[in-house]
Amino acid sequence: MSERIAIKGNEAISETAIRCGLDFFAGYPITPQTEMLEYISRRLPQEGKVFVQAESEIASSNMILGAAIGGARAMTATSGPGLALMAEVLCNFGIGRLPVVLVDVQRAFNTISPCQSDYNFLVKGLGHGGTRAFVTAPMNVQEAVDCTELSFEKAWEYCVPAILLIDGMLGQTTEGVVLPEKKTELPPPKYAVPTGRGNKAQRTFQLFNGNYRGLFGEDATEACLVDNNRMYREWVKTEARSASYRMEDAEYAIFAYGSCARICLDVVDELRAEGYAVGMFRPITLFPFPELQIQAIHGIKAALSVEMALPEQFYPDVALNLDRSIPLYSYSRCGGNLVEAGDVAGTMRKIITEGEGR
DSSP states (O other): OOOEEEEEHHHHHHHHHHHTTOOEEEEOOOTTSHHHHHHHHHHHHHTTOEEEEOSSHHHHHHHHHHHHHTTOOEEEEEOHHHHHHTHHHHHHHHHHTOOEEEEEEEOOTTSSSOOOTTHHHHHSOSTTSOOOOEEEOOSSHHHHHHHHHHHHHHHHHHTSEEEEEEEHHHHTOEEEEEOOOOOOOOOOOSSOOOOSTTOOOOOSSOOTTSEETTEEHHHHHHHHHHHHHHHHHHHHHHTOOEEEESOTTOSEEEEOOHHHHHHHHHHHHHHHHTTOOEEEEEESEEESOOHHHHHTOOSOSEEEEEESOSSOSSHHHHHHHSOTTSOEEEEEOOTTOOOOHHHHHHHHHHHHHHHTTO
16 A cells, blocks of 8 residues: 655645656646646656646647647646636647546636636636536545545546646645555557558547538537537536535535535534534535435525635525525635635524524
């Protein structure tokens, strides 16, 4: 069994990616993810693999696109402003059914403080094409390691972009973790790649050459998106992941993900100590969203959605799937201000006592 070590979140994700067979990394420095570039720039060449610091996020995203087309296990990392510059290429990954791993260390719009404002951008679609990625949102550094490993697995299983959605708080947190063993046998890409001059790649399910299943133009694009959508809906049944904390006998529920869920663990314990039967439900995969798991929650008197974004982005997905008979409230911070456990607890107390007519 691997030794437990203390390591920063950004560095733990980077080392895990390398142990998962990362071949090529291209990126551009941006706070709060720069430690990933620093760490990978040292470690990846030691493995005989390629690291490139590009001149911009536009350049780095195109570099990983080319690497993926060539069959490499490629990855990049960025934060919100850099993510915006990658939008067109992310769409190409989605419509081309190419595997890649992207880490987004979220920050507030004009600060370097943690935020969860990239949710809609990455969970609801990639760029202008309407395609989706496999998106995970870990709560702590160990789970970030596990979700990185899962991202590499699912990206190459389904030939899709896989995104690890964290924030500056998790990226900068140092914790004890167990890293995975280095993978020595990796399956080849599920699509043909060129092996030399004159060898034409035979892509039967990718749209780069303008045809799909013998169709062309609008018909090819539609057929490709129909097949993608069928896969996404199947993911809801087979790939959605979530976790519950003290929900077995809960009368009230908190919904949160990522760093907010970590903070809300203390809220649940505090309210339980006061005699309030509160639990927490958190998605681990944001896409596929754990729709069925939330739809199965019944008997709750009221619920509170907690996130670091305004207007709310996570709240509508909870509301869409939660039993309509359960009142759902919202607590949010934004602009780089963190969710405060005391404020969340106070909001939940008010919901409980007013609901009981006290």
